Every structure is written in structure tokens, then in C-alpha cells.
Amino acid sequence: MTQSVLLECAHLNDQTAAGDRILQDIHLSLAAGRYGLCGRNGSGKSRLLTMLAGQLRPAQGDVRCYGRLGWLPQQQTDVPINRDDSVADFLNLTALLEALLRVEAGCGYAPDFELIGDDWNLPARLQQILPQHGFELPPQASLAQLAQCLQRPLQTLSGGERMRLQLALLFAAAPDVLLLDEPGNHLDSAGQQWLLKQIAAFRGLLILVSHERPLLQAMEHILELRGGHLHHYGGHYGQFIQQRRQEQDALQRQLEGSRQRLQQVSAEAQRSQEKAARRAQSGKRERRDGSQSKLLLDKQRQSAEQQQGRQSRLRSRQSEQATAQLRQNQQQWLQDDAGATQWYLPQAQNLRRGTALQVTQLPWPVPQAAVSADASLTFSLQQGERCWLRGANGSGKSTLLTLLATVDKGQQHIQRRVPVQLLDQHCRLLQNELSVLDNLQQFSSLNATAARTLLAGVGLSADICLRPAAVLSGGERMKLALLMVTQQTPGALLLLDEPDNHLDMHSREQLAQALCAYQGAMILVSHDEWFAAACGVTQTLKL
Known part of the structure; x- marks a missing residue:
């Protein structure tokens, strides 16, 4: 029996403000199934998914969705969390909850009913989901109690906890079409396994943008965006890799044959x-x-x-x-081969060996951590050593890195003996209004030629160099931030908070090779065991 088409687009074309073609004549007609959308950083995956979600109009073409749609956009890593932001604000539920409360009180008006739409079962979904994600609720919470529970400050949740809560609400809504842009970012191992179970149980059309191999392996089809064109491959990610290698081998033979013919x-x-x-x-x-x-x-x-x-x-x-x-x-x-990357990390001349960081009986008050609230941390790091900082979402990994980077010299529990460079997982060091080139030059002592060479090496072309950082994709932002951190002080202690987030697989492999060859000390946060091993970690600290 032929399945009904749930999402289709025809003659989809789009371009940058500078006139560069991003998407070229994209056609899709998809029924229920699991589709992984992959491609190099900056290839246009998030832009295409945003168009399929109806959130962005293409320059040309038409998109049609025949069912209820759920949509997880790529996380805006550069948006700071305000102290007053609540979980309800983050989930875009504040206005909806207020409308439901007014209707329940008998004072609702037409815009309230329009806003609520088909979301009358939101309270039941919240009652089911919130206790599973660390929120305390009575067994049969009232709507007012649910709304009050979601007033919890957003800053009390880690990036992984926020991601998992968003995903849980989306899956519980059971949409016909579900579009997820890098849902694996920030999730720990348990979160990844939970997400895989949700994906396996989903019965609608799922299109997932990801660079996570386990998630792509769970797909039934792979859509690769390459050179502005969309290529469809049947099977999971492993089968896709085999087919791509065969295509590349054939292309290599054609190239060699044309050279010989000439x-x-x-x-x-x-x-x-x-x-x-x-x-x-x-x-x-x-x-x-x-x-x-x-x-x-x-x-x-x-x-x-x-x-x-x-x-x-x-x-x-x-x-x-x-x-x-x-x-x-x-x-x-x-x-x-577009987008291939090559990282260069400067090495310090005459790098002195010895202790780079000493932490002694540091009080560790994070309640979610594996250590008790009144416990302490003691560890040291020598030059050339690489520490893998592990822990579940909410265990305080990012908090510890920030503390190590910002501690005063007089702090008795932490002694830093080399300069420190911190890459936070949200790339907050980028100045969105500045160009890519200006960001790198202002953060380092590089001249324009050297900066352009390094940017080109990680796939940020001469055209991209002149664009403001605000328009970069998640992967491009991470590449720029990594260059800024690693180029400023050769031999510095690198504190890297999930540097593999948003990077395509080729870029991850090349970055791991560069970090493995780095002569200074490093503390790495990553939920990818393969990436940590490829970076050459010498010790592990689990929170």
C-alpha cells in the first residue's frame, strides 16, 4: 500500500545576500520514515530545514506540509541566558500557559482560543514529562501548579537538560512531521540513548540534521546536501558511507582517465x-x-x-x-571535496615542562554531581597532558571550566601556572556584528594574510571571511571560535567545552588530530568517546 506524502517541495532555490547559490533546484516528496540530512558545515542544512518548517521563504520554489508539524531549530548558541529567563520562556510556553489559565478561569477571549489551537492537551503532556526531567510536581497537578513549576530559572538547567526537555515535549505531541536540527548536541550518553528510543518509536516523518554517527545510523534514508544539490541514498549511515566511497572512487577514476586522455x-x-x-x-x-x-x-x-x-x-x-x-x-x-578542513595549532617555542594546573580540595557544591555536596576536587595537570572531563548533563562540567578560567590568582584551591584559554560551548567570545576576519584578528596578533590562510584551512572561504559572525552556521561559528582560542597564546592551557558540537565528521577528525599533536595541556569536555580518544586524552575526571 502506497504511503501518503507528508512533506514535499519543488524547485527550491536559495542564495546568500551576496548572490551565492546555496540551494539549487531541490525536490522532495516524502512519506513517513526516518531521514538523516547531512553535509559539510555551511552547506545549507539548517537553512533547508528551516524552509521545510515554513519558517523561512526560499528565493524560489514551494514547500507543502500535509499534517501537524513539530520543529526543533538549531540552538542559538550565542544568545546569553538572562537571569530572569524561565524554563517556560525558553520553551515558548509562557503566553500559551497564560491563555489556558484565562480560559480555565472563564475569562478567555478570542485570541486565547486562537493561540491555544490544538494544544488543549498540553497540561497532560507536562504532567507526564516534567517529573521525568527533575521537576517536582504532585501526582495530579493543577494548571496553575504546572505554570508555577515552569517558572524555574532557566540557568539552573544545563544545555543537555534543556535539549532533552525540548525534545520530550516535541515527541509527546506526536506530530505527523518532525524536523530536528542537531538534537544530539549537549546530550550525554544517557540522553543519546533516550533520544534513540524516541526516534525508534516515532511513526511519522522524521528529518534529522546531525553529525552524530549513532543518530544517523538509526535513519532509514540519508539525504546529503552537497554543492547546493540534494542527493538521496537508501539505507542507514554506514551504507551511505559505502555508497559515497564507491562514488568517490569512480570520480577519481574518471578524473585520472580524463587526464590521461588529454x-x-x-x-x-x-x-x-x-x-x-x-x-x-x-x-x-x-x-x-x-x-x-x-x-x-x-x-x-x-x-x-x-x-x-x-x-x-x-x-x-x-x-x-x-x-x-x-x-x-x-x-x-x-x-x-568542498569544505575539507586542516587545523593548525601554533606550538610554543621552548615550552617548559612541569605542572600547568593544580587543584587542591576545591569545594564542589553542584548537587547533581557524582560527588556529594560537601566533597572536594583534587587533581593536577602537567604540560602535554590532556584531561577528559566527563559527567552527566547537569553535573557541572561547564561550571568547573569557567571557574578554572576566571579564578583569581589568590585563590588557594586553584593554582594556574600557564596562561588559560576557554572555549565555552556557546561560543560567546564571538562578536556578532564583526566580520569573521575581524573577530579572529582582534582576538589574536595575526595579520590579515595569516588569518585568511587559517580561516581557509578550516573551510571558511575568502567570501565567508567578510561576512558578519551573526550569519554563520553552528559549525562555522565553532570553527571560528576554536581558531580564536587556539591562536592567541601558544602553549596555553586549553579549556574546551564540547568543541566537537556542530562540526561535521570530517572536521571532527581533523580537529582531533590537531589537538592530539598539541604540546600544551588541555581539559576537554565531550560526550563523544571516539573524539576524546582521538584527541589523545591521558587522564579522565568524572563529576
């Missing part, structure tokens, strides 16, 4: 020219010797020139065709 045509042309030159030289000798009649020699020369002209035109066409084929294959290869 060399062959050029060699044949050279031999033909040499042969014609020898014939012409022979004719000149015979004319001087008088061994042949002048009439015969003139006829032979005319015939040879005509034949040479035909061969020359043929070789010219063959050369043009071979050159065009080579250029086409080279363009395909460059497009296929």
Missing part, C-alpha cells in the same frame, strides 16, 4: 606535427635536388597541407573535448 591527445598532436615537419623537410630537399618534377612536388605539398589541416582541426576538437572533460571532472572533484 595527455594522449597532446602526445598525438606533437607526433603529428613532428611527422609533418619531416615531410616538409624532405620535400624541400627533393625540390633542391631536382629529382622530382616541380608540378608533382606542388601537388604533393598541396595534398599534404590539406591533410595536415584536417588532422589539425580534428586534433583541436579532440583537445578541446578532452580539456572540457578534465575541467568538468575537476569541478566535480572540487565540489565533492
Whole structure:
């Protein structure tokens, strides 16, 4: 039985403000199933998903959704959390809860009913979900109690806890179409497993943007956005990788074949020219010797020139065709390899060995941590050592890194003996109004040429360098922030809070190689065991 189409788009085209094509003639017609949307950082995945959600109009084309839609946008990592922000504000439920309370009190008016729409069962969903995520509620909480519970300050939740709460509400609503933009970011191992179970139980159309291998492995189809075009592959991520390798091998063979063909045509042309030159030289000798009649020699020369002209035109066409084929294959290869990254981390000259950081009996009051509220932390880090800081969402990993980076010199529990550079998971060091290039230069001592070279190495092109940081994708923001942190002070103690967030898999691999070769000390927060191992961690601290 043919499944009903739930989401479709036709002739979808879009471009940047500078006129660069991002999406080119995208067509989709999707029924229920699990689709993973992947591609290099900056390829346009989030932009496409935002259009499919109806939140952004494309330059050309049409999008239609035939059912109830749930939508998780990519987290705005640069938006600071205000002290007054509540969980209800974060979940965009404040106005909806107020409307429900007015209707319950009998003083609702038309805009309230319009706002509520089909969300009359929100209280039941909240009653089911909130206790599972650390909120204290009586068994049959009233609507007022639910609303009061959600007035909890947002800053009391970690990034992973906020993500999981958002996802729980979306899945509980059971939409027909669910669009998730990097839902695995900030989730710990338990959160990832929980998300995988939710995905497996979902029966509608799911389109998921992710760079997390376990999540993509749970998909039934892979959509790859490459060079502005959308490519559809059947099967999970492992099968997609096999198909892509076969395509790349075939493209490599085509590229090599077109190079050989051009060399062959050029060699044949050279031999033909040499042969014609020898014939012409022979004719000149015979004319001087008088061994042949002048009439015969003139006829032979005319015939040879005509034949040479035909061969020359043929070789010219063959050369043009071979050159065009080579250029086409080279363009395909460059497009296929677009966004490849290469990280460079400066090494300190004459880096002194010894203790970089000493933490002694540091009181640790985070109640969610594995250690008790009145316990303390004691650990040290030598130059060249890499510590993997682990812990569940809410255990205080980000809090500890911030404390280590901002502690006063007179603090008795923490002694830093080298400069410190902190990368927070929200990339707050970026100034959105400044260009990419200006951000990097203001944070380091690099000249424009050196800065552009480093940016190009991580896939931030000359065009992107001039754009304001505000328009960058999540992965592009993380790349810029990483460059800013690692280029400022060679040999500094690096405090990296989930640096692999938003990065595509190729960029993660290249970053891990660079961090593994870093000579200074490093504390790394990551929920990806493979990434931590690839960074060469030498010790583990679990909160």
C-alpha cells in the first residue's frame, strides 16, 4: 500500500545576500520514515530545514506540509541566558500557559482560543514529562501548579537538560512531521540513548540534521546536501558511507582517465606535427635536388597541407573535448571535496615542562554531581597532558571550566601556572556584528594574510571571511571560535567545552588530530568517546 506524502517541495532555490547559490533546484516528496540530512558545515542544512518548517521563504520554489508539524531549530548558541529567563520562556510556553489559565478561569477571549489551537492537551503532556526531567510536581497537578513549576530559572538547567526537555515535549505531541536540527548536541550518553528510543518509536516523518554517527545510523534514508544539490541514498549511515566511497572512487577514476586522455591527445598532436615537419623537410630537399618534377612536388605539398589541416582541426576538437572533460571532472572533484578542513595549532617555542594546573580540595557544591555536596576536587595537570572531563548533563562540567578560567590568582584551591584559554560551548567570545576576519584578528596578533590562510584551512572561504559572525552556521561559528582560542597564546592551557558540537565528521577528525599533536595541556569536555580518544586524552575526571 502506497504511503501518503507528508512533506514535499519543488524547485527550491536559495542564495546568500551576496548572490551565492546555496540551494539549487531541490525536490522532495516524502512519506513517513526516518531521514538523516547531512553535509559539510555551511552547506545549507539548517537553512533547508528551516524552509521545510515554513519558517523561512526560499528565493524560489514551494514547500507543502500535509499534517501537524513539530520543529526543533538549531540552538542559538550565542544568545546569553538572562537571569530572569524561565524554563517556560525558553520553551515558548509562557503566553500559551497564560491563555489556558484565562480560559480555565472563564475569562478567555478570542485570541486565547486562537493561540491555544490544538494544544488543549498540553497540561497532560507536562504532567507526564516534567517529573521525568527533575521537576517536582504532585501526582495530579493543577494548571496553575504546572505554570508555577515552569517558572524555574532557566540557568539552573544545563544545555543537555534543556535539549532533552525540548525534545520530550516535541515527541509527546506526536506530530505527523518532525524536523530536528542537531538534537544530539549537549546530550550525554544517557540522553543519546533516550533520544534513540524516541526516534525508534516515532511513526511519522522524521528529518534529522546531525553529525552524530549513532543518530544517523538509526535513519532509514540519508539525504546529503552537497554543492547546493540534494542527493538521496537508501539505507542507514554506514551504507551511505559505502555508497559515497564507491562514488568517490569512480570520480577519481574518471578524473585520472580524463587526464590521461588529454595527455594522449597532446602526445598525438606533437607526433603529428613532428611527422609533418619531416615531410616538409624532405620535400624541400627533393625540390633542391631536382629529382622530382616541380608540378608533382606542388601537388604533393598541396595534398599534404590539406591533410595536415584536417588532422589539425580534428586534433583541436579532440583537445578541446578532452580539456572540457578534465575541467568538468575537476569541478566535480572540487565540489565533492568542498569544505575539507586542516587545523593548525601554533606550538610554543621552548615550552617548559612541569605542572600547568593544580587543584587542591576545591569545594564542589553542584548537587547533581557524582560527588556529594560537601566533597572536594583534587587533581593536577602537567604540560602535554590532556584531561577528559566527563559527567552527566547537569553535573557541572561547564561550571568547573569557567571557574578554572576566571579564578583569581589568590585563590588557594586553584593554582594556574600557564596562561588559560576557554572555549565555552556557546561560543560567546564571538562578536556578532564583526566580520569573521575581524573577530579572529582582534582576538589574536595575526595579520590579515595569516588569518585568511587559517580561516581557509578550516573551510571558511575568502567570501565567508567578510561576512558578519551573526550569519554563520553552528559549525562555522565553532570553527571560528576554536581558531580564536587556539591562536592567541601558544602553549596555553586549553579549556574546551564540547568543541566537537556542530562540526561535521570530517572536521571532527581533523580537529582531533590537531589537538592530539598539541604540546600544551588541555581539559576537554565531550560526550563523544571516539573524539576524546582521538584527541589523545591521558587522564579522565568524572563529576
